[in-house]
Amino acid sequence: MDANRIIVVGGGLAGLMTVIKAAEAGVNVDLFSVVPVKRSHSVCAQGGINGAVNTRGEGDSPMEHFDDTIYGGDFLANQPPVKAMCEAAPGIIYLFDRMGVPFNRTPEGLLDFRRFGGTKHHRTAFAGATTGQQLLYALDEQVRRWEVAGKVTKYEGWEFLEAILDDEGVCRGIVAQNLRTMEIKPFAAGATVLATGGNGMVFGKSTNSLINTGSAQAAVYQQGAKWANGEFIQVHPTSIPAADKLRLMSESIRGEGGRVWVPKDGKPWYFLEEWYPAYGNLVPRDIATRAIFKVCVELKMGVGGENVVYLDVSHLDPKMLERKLGGVLEIYEEFVGDDPKKVPMKIFPGMHYTMGGLWVDYDQMTNIPGLFAVGECEYQYHGANRLGANSLLSTVYGGMVAGPKASAWMKNQAKVEVKPSVVEAARKRAQERYDSLIAMRGTENPYVIHKELGELMTNNVTVVRYNKNLEETLVQLDVLTERWKKINIDDAGPYSNQAVPFTRHLWNMLEQAKVITKGALLRNESRGAHYKPDFPERDDANFLKTTIAEWTPDGPRISYEPVDTSLIKPRPRKYDVDKQATATAAAAAVPSTLDAKLASESAESEDKKIKREAQ
Amino acid sequence: MSKTVTLRVRRQDGPSQSSRWEEFKIPHQPGLNIIAALMEIQRNPVNAKGEKTTPVVWEASCLEKVCGACSMVINGQAMQACATLVDRISPNGDPITIEPMSKAFPLVRDLVVDRQKHFDQLKEIHGWIDIDGSHDLGPGPRMSPEDAEVMYELSRCMSCGVCYEACPNVNEKSPFMGPAIMSWVRRFNMHPSGKHFSKDRLEALMGEGGVNDCGNSQNCVKACPKGIPLTTSIAAMKRDTTIHGLIGFLQKP
Numbered sequence: 105m106d107a108n109r110i111i112v113v114g115g116g117l118a119g120l121m122t123v124i125k126a127a128e129a130g131v132n133v134d135l136f137s138v139v140p141v142k143r144s145h146s147v148c149a150q151g152g153i154n155g156a157v158n159t160r161g162e163g164d165s166p167m168e169h170f171d172d173t174i175y176g177g178d179f180l181a182n183q184p185p186v187k188a189m190c191e192a193a194p195g196i197i198y199l200f201d202r203m204g205v206p207f208n209r210t211p212e213g214l215l216d217f218r219r220f221g222g223t224k225h226h227r228t229a230f231a232g233a234t235t236g237q238q239l240l241y242a243l244d245e246q247v248r249r250w251e252v253a254g255k256v257t258k259y260e261g262w263e264f265l266e267a268i269l270d271d272e273g274v275c276r277g278i279v280a281q282n283l284r285t286m287e288i289k290p291f292a293a294g295a296t297v298l299a300t301g302g303n304g305m306v307f308g309k310s311t312n313s314l315i316n317t318g319s320a321q322a323a324v325y326q327q328g329a330k331w332a333n334g335e336f337i338q339v340h341p342t343s344i345p346a347a348d349k350l351r352l353m354s355e356s357i358r359g360e361g362g363r364v365w366v367p368k369d370g371k372p373w374y375f376l377e378e379w380y381p382a383y384g385n386l387v388p389r390d391i392a393t394r395a396i397f398k399v400c401v402e403l404k405m406g407v408g409g410e411n412v413v414y415l416d417v418s419h420l421d422p423k424m425l426e427r428k429l430g431g432v433l434e435i436y437e438e439f440v441g442d443d444p445k446k447v448p449m450k451i452f453p454g455m456h457y458t459m460g461g462l463w464v465d466y467d468q469m470t471n472i473p474g475l476f477a478v479g480e481c482e483y484q485y486h487g488a489n490r491l492g493a494n495s496l497l498s499t500v501y502g503g504m505v506a507g508p509k510a511s512a513w514m515k516n517q518a519k520v521e522v523k524p525s526v527v528e529a530a531r532k533r534a535q536e537r538y539d540s541l542i543a544m545r546g547t548e549n550p551y552v553i554h555k556e557l558g559e560l561m562t563n564n565v566t567v568v569r570y571n572k573n574l575e576e577t578l579v580q581l582d583v584l585t586e587r588w589k590k591i592n593i594d595d596a597g598p599y600s601n602q603a604v605p606f607t608r609h610l611w612n613m614l615e616q617a618k619v620i621t622k623g624a625l626l627r628n629e630s631r632g633a634h635y636k637p638d639f640p641e642r643d644d645a646n647f648l649k650t651t652i653a654e655w656t657p658d659g660p661r662i663s664y665e666p667v668d669t670s671l672i673k674p675r676p677r678k679y680d681v682d683k684q685a686t687a688t689a690a691a692a693a694v695p696s697t698l699d700a701k702l703a704s705e706s707a708e709s710e711d712k713k714i715k716r717e718a719q
Numbered sequence: 720m721s722k723t724v725t726l727r728v729r730r731q732d733g734p735s736q737s738s739r740w741e742e743f744k745i746p747h748q749p750g751l752n753i754i755a756a757l758m759e760i761q762r763n764p765v766n767a768k769g770e771k772t773t774p775v776v777w778e779a780s781c782l783e784k785v786c787g788a789c790s791m792v793i794n795g796q797a798m799q800a801c802a803t804l805v806d807r808i809s810p811n812g813d814p815i816t817i818e819p820m821s822k823a824f825p826l827v828r829d830l831v832v833d834r835q836k837h838f839d840q841l842k843e844i845h846g847w848i849d850i851d852g853s854h855d856l857g858p859g860p861r862m863s864p865e866d867a868e869v870m871y872e873l874s875r876c877m878s879c880g881v882c883y884e885a886c887p888n889v890n891e892k893s894p895f896m897g898p899a900i901m902s903w904v905r906r907f908n909m910h911p912s913g914k915h916f917s918k919d920r921l922e923a924l925m926g927e928g929g930v931n932d933c934g935n936s937q938n939c940v941k942a943c944p945k946g947i948p949l950t951t952s953i954a955a956m957k958r959d960t961t962i963h964g965l966i967g968f969l970q971k972p
Contacts, residue, residue, distance in 0.1 A: 124853055140838060142878055143786040201859030204848040204910045206871035213861030232871055237785055241874060245847035252842050260835075284827060313780040347748060347755040348801070349782045427868065431875070435783055438802050439750070504853075551761040551774075594764050595773040599733045600828035602776050 107292035108520045109134060110510055111278055112299060113264045113320055115141025117236070118479025118499035118506075119299030120243035125507020127247075127255040131514070134291060135247070136259045136280055138315055142244050145301050145313040146499065149236025150432050151220060151356035152228035153200070153496040155193030159214055164225040166190045171672060173494060175683060176222040176388050177459075177487020178632035178642065179674040180333065180650070182667055185466050185484055189501040196500050197229045203242040207231050208428060218428070219359045220492040222388040224682075228493040233354055233432035239496060263605060264320040265537075267296060267327055267475055268522065268530040275475035276522035279534040284600050288538060290531040292522045294514030295474050297506050298324065299499075302458045302480040306613045306620065307566070308558010310455035311343050311352040321462050321481040322612035325619070329470045331653040331660070332483035333460035334616070335623030338490055338633050339566050341392035342415050343454030344440060350454030351439060353415060354432045355492040358385040360424070362417045364396070365448075366405050372414075375399055380679045387679045390489045390633040393453040397567050400452070407450060414448035455566060457495065459486040459633065460623070463652060468506040469513070476510050478502035483650075488632025541604045546590030550607045553587055557610075557617060560584075565621050569636050574625040578659075581621065585614050619653045619660045626662050627651065644674055722747035724805050725767070725814040726756060728775050730829050741775075742767040742814070753793060753800035753808075753817065754779050776829035784944060787877030790884070791830050792818040797884035799944050822890050823883035823897060834880045840900045844923045848913045860911035873906035873952065875945045882949060885942035887934060894928030898939035901930055902952035908959070921956070921963045930956045 110126050112119045115137035123133050137144065158164040170190040174183060201207060201215060207229050208216040217226040231238035250256040261283050268277040268290060277292040300320040304312025325331050341364075342357070343350040358364070364385055365372040376395055377384040387395075396413050400406035407414060417425055417433070422445045425433060433444045440450070462470050462477040464484055469476050478499070485498040514520055560580050564573040588611060595603040629643035630636055649664035678686050723744045731738040744767045745751075745759045754777075761774040779789035782801040789800040794808060797820055809815050817830065824832040840846075850856075862870075882898040883889045889897050904924055908917040924930040930953060939949040 121853075128853060139780055139786075139788065140834070140878075142838070143780050143788050145781065145786075147785045147877070148781050148783060195855035198855065198858045199850075199853055202848070202850050202856065202912070204859075204870075204907070204913055206867050206874050208871075209862055209864040209867045211864060213863055215858070216864075231874075234785060234875060237877070238871070238874055242848075245841075246850070246853075248838075248842060249847045249849075313786065314782065315780050346750055346752075348752060348758060351783055431785075438784065439752075439804075549762055549764075551758070555762065594771075595776075597732060597773060597828075600776055600831060603774060 107276055107294050107522050108132070109293055110514060111136065111291060111293040111296045113278065113297065114144070114299035114301060114479070114481070115260070116144035116146040116299060116301055116479060116499065117240055117243060117496060118503045119297070120240070120247050121500050121503025122297050122299060122478055122507040122510070123247050123256055124243065124250065125504055126511050127250040129508055129511040131511045133256045134259060134293065135256055136262045136264060136278070138261070138263050138283065140260045141247070141258070142241065144240060145316055146240040146496070147234075147237040148311070148313060148352065149496050150233045150352060150354035151359065152218065152230030152235045152493045153197060153239065154220065154227050154491070154493040155197040155229060155497065156190065156225070156227055157194045157197060157215065157217065157229070159210075159217060160226045162225050164227055166193065168225065169193060169227060171683070172223045173485075173491055174487065174672050175677060176491040177489050178677050179487065179644075179648065179669060180336070180631060180667060181485060181487035183669060183671040187671060189485055189498060192501050192504065193497055196497065196504075200239055200242055203246060205231055205238045205242045218356060219386060221355050221358070221386045221392070222383070222491040228356070228359065230356065230428070232427070233356060233429045236496060239500070264298070264300070265323065265534045266530060267324050267472065268292070268527055269327060269472065270522060270526045273328070274473045276526065279530050281534075281538070281605075283605065286538075286598060286601055288531060288535045290527045292527060294517060294520040295476065295510040297476040297478055297510050298462065298481055299477070299479045299503070300481045303613070303616050304455055305609070306557070306616050307455040307561045308555055309348070309350050309562070311340055311350050312456070317609040317613055318481070318616050319609040319612040321477065322615045324462070324470070324472065324475060326615060326655050327472070328655070329472050329475065330463035331460065331619050332463040333623070333651050334619035334653055335627055335651060336459035336488050336633050337455060337566060337620065338389055338457035338459060339393045339453045340456035341389055341396055341453050342451040343456070344436060344450070345452055345454065346439065351435055352454070352456065353436060353449060353451055354429070355389070357415060357417060357429060357432065360417070360428055361420050362415055364392070364413055364415055366399055366407055366413050368405065382682050383679045388489055388491060389456070390635070391679055393567055394635060396453055411452050412450045413452070415451045416448035417444055418446055418448060453567065455562065457490055459483065459488065459490055467509040468502055469509070474513065476506050478506040488634060538604065541607055542593055542596055542601070544591045544593045544607070546592050548587050548590045548592065549594070550588075550591050550603065550610050553584055553591070554610055554613070557584055557613060561617055561620070565624055567635065569624050569634065570638065571625060571628075571636070574621055577621045578618065578625070581614060581617050588614065615655070622660050622662055623651045623653060642677070648674065722812070724751065724756060724809070724812070727814050727816045728829070729816070729818040730775065731826060733828055734826050741772060747805070749806070751805045753791070753803045753805065753815070754782055754789060756805060757800070776831055778831045785877060787879035790820055790879045790881050792820055792884065797881040797942060799879065799881075802944065820880060820884045824880060832880075834878065837878050837880060837883075837899065840896060841903065844900060844904050844907075845916050845919045846903055846907060848907065848910055849916060862911065866909065870906055870909050873902050873947060876902060876947055877945065879944060881942050881944055882939035885938040887936050887938060888932055893932070895932040896924070896928050898933070898949045898953060901933070901956045902947060902949050905952040905955050918963065921960050924956055925960050925964065930960055933957070
């Protein structure tokens with residue numbers, strides 16, 4: 105069966121950029137997406153995209169951006185790819201500019217930049233407060249151009265079911281399902297790229313879209329792909345809680361001067377500004393979220409005694425707000441009913457992003473040869489905490505790497521074809537699985553189990569984590585898994601059936617929940633977004649390591665591999681003082697002992713890795 | 720008894736099946752929107768008569784009024800279900816009717832319709848900027864903040880299809896392309912390098928079903944969930960196509 109083409113699964117920014125780069129390399133591409141690609145979750149990104157263009161003459165540079173990103177991620181990211189991303193960032197912003205993205209402009213007609221969390225520089229290019237939507241549309245337009253030119257075939261409304269793996273364990277394509285006719289069909293390919301986004305739905309309600317179940321990456325995890333750093337979940341400090349979702353209130357609101365406060369002794373208490381004078385309201389998200397938790401949960405000082413704090417822009421110029429934040433303030437007014445230009449917004453943290461995901465090498469390839477991953481579904485760029493406006497950058501940069509690398513990988517194969525028997529076996533397995541799902545006639549409702557899964561994960565595996573609760577969560581996840589087996593599908597319709605795909609996703613969400621929870625349980629330290637009051641300090645000696653989860657029928661098997669910190673030496677992460685102060689202090693106070701420790705640590709892990717591979 | 724919300728949903732199992740109404744009673748809660756109400760039906764697929772039924776099939780994704788997926792006809796008007804609060808649309812607790820859009824897009828199942836037509840139109844109008852490649856060629860053309868702002872306004876169109884449903888000139892038999900696509904032509908033609916292909920785009924609007932089929936009812940601009948100045952765009956395209964046609968006529972040998 106001819107497989108001389110690339111398959112890209114997912115039509116958000118990461119997938120579309122992969123498609124463009126592969127098409128430019130002369131390769132034919134099949135693009136799969138569960139929704140029309142213009143409705144991908146990238147539309148929800150609000151604040152902007154980072155790149156050290158330094159138009160303000162602030163002395164910003166890609167190296168400064170690199171350092172902010174590594175420091176913001178608490179030194180858990182492998183450094184070389186992050187450096188390459190930051191170096192590419194200004195060019196990426198210019199590319200979008202050429203594609204016609206209506207970025208906000210300065211009076212001179214240049215791109216305007218704003219500040220975001222975890223940096224002191226104006227580094228974030230933006231299009232109002234719907235930057236993700238605008239970037240996505242720009243790439244969608246370029247892909248449409250390739251579609252008209254005959255290089256790209258779109259399969260919108262098709263869902264990835266599983267990877268086709270040959271006898272040597274190489275990925276040779278995918279099995280997918282048409283979500284209208286419910287037809288299940290195999291597609292051969294010389295290389296396959298997953299660009300299937302985050303997994304916010306594991307937490308029930310989050311800032312993510314309903315499609316963000318992480319189902320595709322969980323499927324290949326169960327086929328042997330490694331999952332890295334699953335326990336690192338970003339909880340965004342500012343969202344509006346509601347019955348159906350937590351609506352994001354962009355960090356750009358604080359970037360443009362918004363202030364967070366609660367009433368104290370009849371006056372506003374700007375606790376972020378008081379606790380973190382160097383960065384104030386623009387501390388990274390993990391720091392801001394923990395501070396809000398402390399104020400509401402620990403000190404019981406939330407507005408009206410509830411889990412609510414104010415996010416206030418009412419002191420700012422309404423015209424500026426309209427121009428730079430219109431799209432996001434509109435969301436607040438629409439869903440809450442108050443005008444944020446006049447009254448402070450009521451907000452609370454909400455699950456937002458997964459730093460972890462499929463393990464990939466520096467070419468974006470997973471441990472399954474021929475299977476690549478890019479964007480939020482992989483783990484590579486953000487370490488233990490992602491800085492705001494770095495997500496759009498990492499999706500696009502990842503696509504710029506994956507497109508050419510996947511094309512090259514395919515071209516380097518001796519022959520690009522796949523045995524019909526391998527393809528047919530995969531198709532048959534997927535069809536049988538579907539047939540057994542649609543025949544489920546138990547007593548449980550999948551949407552009810554999903555709601556309970558979300559509450560369990562949100563209560564125990566988000567901002568503050570205790571080992572006792574994590575252990576109990578693992579037990580409860582097994583209980584939910586057993587209940588899953590007793591689902592009644594409620595809809596056995598042969599056409600446009602939504603109940604079966606959702607039930608399939610729910611299984612895959614349970615698998616991911618186990619990866620997240622077990623990774624969190626075993627990591628006895630606090631780093632970035634992962635915080636344990638019983639282990640409040642970062643522990644580089646034991647945990648400056650990437651967590652690796654591998655699927656087994658009895659739950660994830662966890663191991664660790666060393667982090668490449670060859671470019672920036674790890675130092676304590678503090679946001680009450682300027683970054684330079686921590687660098688100087690680290691240089692003075694941490695002589696060779698830590699280095700020696702790290703070196704032996706990494707040598708030891710390297711040892712273990714070799715042993716593991718030998719087994 | 721605690722307060723309930725009544726939904727009357729028009730249901731249809733597939734394009735060639737007949738449609739029926741089904742009524743649901745949902746527990747009321749503050750801030751409830753139509754999507755959250757439909758989610759309640761998923762968790763408890765039982766209709767108002769107490770009969771077990773299939774969960775309603777509907778389309779939604781971002782729930783923040785930016786992906787454009789969840790357009791439905793609610794109490795007779797097309798709108799985004801995620802941004803429609805139950806208390807706002809039915810302050811007295813009257814039953815709320817929910818139907819699929821029916822004028823421009825073929826039905827798939829229950830509340831889901833196929834809006835591929837709109838995406839195909841983006842191909843017909845040369846809906847992209849012609850860049851020389853995705854390699855680094857430095858910054859794009861400079862633009863005034865004012866022009867960028869107008870372009871941004873137009874670029875917020877989320878392909879939801881609500882303006883097609885609101886337009887009296889769009890229906891199964893009419894070839895009229897509908898309002899949204901006119902505005903996209905204006906948006907691409909505004910851009911300094913997008914202009915290079917403005918002729919192609921204008922000509923796409925000059926045939927049968929083009930911009931002159933607009934009857935100027937102004938319904939689109941009132942219905943647009945994003946407040947996009949659609950009628951301004953249509954007027955601009957009427958003017959630009961007229962000028963383009965006139966120049967073409969004068970240049971004829």
